[in-house]
Amino acid sequence: MSRQRATAFVPGHVTAFFSAHSAERPVAAGSRGAGVTLTDGVTVRVSAADEAGASGESGESDESVAPGQPAGSRTIDGEPGTIGAVEDVLAALGLAEDDGTPRVVDVAVETDLPIGAGFGVSGAAALGAALSANDAFDRGHSENELIRIAHEAEVGRGTGLGDVVAQARGGVPIRLEPGAPGVGELDGIPADARVEYVTFGELSTEDVLGGDTAALSAAGEDALDRLRADPRLPTMMDAARAFASEADLLVPEVAEAIAAVGDSPEKYDDHGAAMAMLGRTVFGLGTGLSDAGYDPEVCRIDAAGARLVTEQ
Numbered sequence: 001m002s003r004q005r006a007t008a009f010v011p012g013h014v015t016a017f018f019s020a021h022s023a024e025r026p027v028a029a030g031s032r033g034a035g036v037t038l039t040d041g042v043t044v045r046v047s048a049a050d051e052a053g054a055s056g057e058s059g060e061s062d063e064s065v066a067p068g069q070p071a072g073s074r075t076i077d078g079e080p081g082t083i084g085a086v087e088d089v090l091a092a093l094g095l096a097e098d099d100g101t102p103r104v105v106d107v108a109v110e111t112d113l114p115i116g117a118g119f120g121v122s123g124a125a126a127l128g129a130a131l132s133a134n135d136a137f138d139r140g141h142s143e144n145e146l147i148r149i150a151h152e153a154e155v156g157r158g159t160g161l162g163d164v165v166a167q168a169r170g171g172v173p174i175r176l177e178p179g180a181p182g183v184g185e186l187d188g189i190p191a192d193a194r195v196e197y198v199t200f201g202e203l204s205t206e207d208v209l210g211g212d213t214a215a216l217s218a219a220g221e222d223a224l225d226r227l228r229a230d231p232r233l234p235t236m237m238d239a240a241r242a243f244a245s246e247a248d249l250l251v252p253e254v255a256e257a258i259a260a261v262g263d264s265p266e267k268y269d270d271h272g273a274a275m276a277m278l279g280r281t282v283f284g285l286g287t288g289l290s291d292a293g294y295d296p297e298v299c300r301i302d303a304a305g306a307r308l309v310t311e312q
């Protein structure tokens with residue numbers, strides 16, 4: 001008998017630059033690019049619904065819930081709400097009782113990160129739901145299979161391309177080839193750093209990815225070539241700044257913050273700031289944002305990647 005409840009932590013992921021790659025099969029679609037995973041992230045708790053939860057008190061008629069999928073309760077930071085990719089993950093895992101009746105599941109997503117501001121919260125929630133539902137209901141999937149399920153859900157919803165594979169890995173992932181494990185290919189920059197960030201608002205990932213991505217992708221490929229030739233954090237940040245302006249994604253508040261931070265080559269641990277894709281967010285490595293007078297959130301590069309956690 002499985003424990004019927006489990007919790008997973010998935011790091012946030014800030015994309016520094018990317019190119020978009022569509023494909024007929026979601027497993028092969030994704031992005032190339034690079035970014036940093038964060039010790040700030042998303043915690044997902046999945047459990048078999050109790051009688052109260054089974055009434056769907058907060059799932060109600062949310063359009064994101066797949067047809068035929070019993071809602072259970074869905075919360076984001078304690079408030080009713082869900083993320084489409086999470087529902088698709090639960091549907092893909094086929095959570096049925098032994099007698100075939102659909103299992104009613106409660107899902108609680110908790111995060112200190114802003115949603116829709118370039119931290120890959122949707123991908124993290126999807127991957128966290130996959131890891132915790134697999135554990136809670138003893139589905140027997142391997143890590144790569146769960147990453148694939150979450151990646152397919154995220155790509156299918158248009159809310160991200162490369163966050164899930166990056167968040168599964170942790171560190172500073174370089175996405176060399178797009179797609180889920182078995183198709184995509186990852187490398188990374190071996191590095192640790194303090195990360196600061198300030199968010200000025202949301203930017204719809206669905207809208208940007210749903211538009212013409214040709215110029216953006218050309219800029220992303222150039223940035224990746226640079227980073228492959230010199231896989232170091234300062235080069236990643238420099239390539240990220242060039243990408244944001246070439247791809248025409250820079251928003252004024254972010255541009256202002258990047259200029260205020262400037263490049264501080266004299267500080268070995270400060271590599272300036274860049275825009276987080278895709279959000280109205282600036283992130284910096286080192287102390288540049290606080291030195292420039294901003295009041296940033298502070299965390300570090302996450303070393304471990306997505307994982308199940310034991311709750312005391």
Ligand SMILES: Nc1ncnc2c1ncn2[C@@H]1O[C@H](COP(=O)(O)OP(=O)(O)O)[C@@H](O)[C@H]1O
Pocket residue numbers: 076081082083084114115116117118119120121122123159160203204205206278279
């Ligand atoms: N409070 C909220 N604010 C913004 N998006 C939300 C919220 N609650 C749920 N969502 C859903 O979360 C997803 C956010 O996806 P995306 O814009 O890619 O953001 P992120 O960069 O955090 O991954 C969307 O599918 C949106 O419908």
Ligand SMILES: CC(C)(COP(=O)(O)O)[C@@H](O)C(=O)O
Pocket residue numbers: 013015017018030031033116117118119120121122123159160161162163205209277278279
């Ligand atoms: C940049 C983005 C396409 C979206 O990122 P977010 O808005 O954080 O969901 C990401 O998934 C990537 O492939 O790099």
